[in-house]
Amino acid sequence: MKAPVFIIKKLPAAGMAIFPFILLKSARFKNDKEIINHEKIHLRQQLELLIVPFYILYFLLYLINLIRYKKHYLAYKNIAFEREAYRHEHNLNYLKQRNWYAWLKEFGSIKKTDTQ
Numbered sequence: 658m659k660a661p662v663f664i665i666k667k668l669p670a671a672g673m674a675i676f677p678f679i680l681l682k683s684a685r686f687k688n689d690k691e692i693i694n695h696e697k698i699h700l701r702q703q704l705e706l707l708i709v710p711f712y713i714l715y716f717l718l719y720l721i722n723l724i725r726y727k728k729h730y731l732a733y734k735n736i737a738f739e740r741e742a743y744r745h746e747h748n749l750n751y752l753k754q755r756n757w758y759a760w761l762k763e764f765g766s767i768k769k770t771d772t773q
Contacts, residue, residue, distance in 0.1 A: 668680055672693075674697070691747055694748075698741060741762075
């Protein structure tokens, strides 16, 4: 999947996927294969949910997690979509072997390091 990449210097994160684009905070991230892979995983998730429902579900999961964990970082890291993307960002072949709706496996799994 070849996604158009744009540099947005005021982006609040290193990278962000807004279908069909990958947004990066700095041009130096264009060569970071793991950040690009992470964002491509999000693009695939967005396609699975027909784009708009992805954003609605992402926001709802974040709000639920914010109530549950009471910290932005923990709420964000425990969104099922983020858990899948972080878990597999190092595997550059992941999208070739990934099953549809793989992010569903991330519900209910919390790593000890995510609660600190």
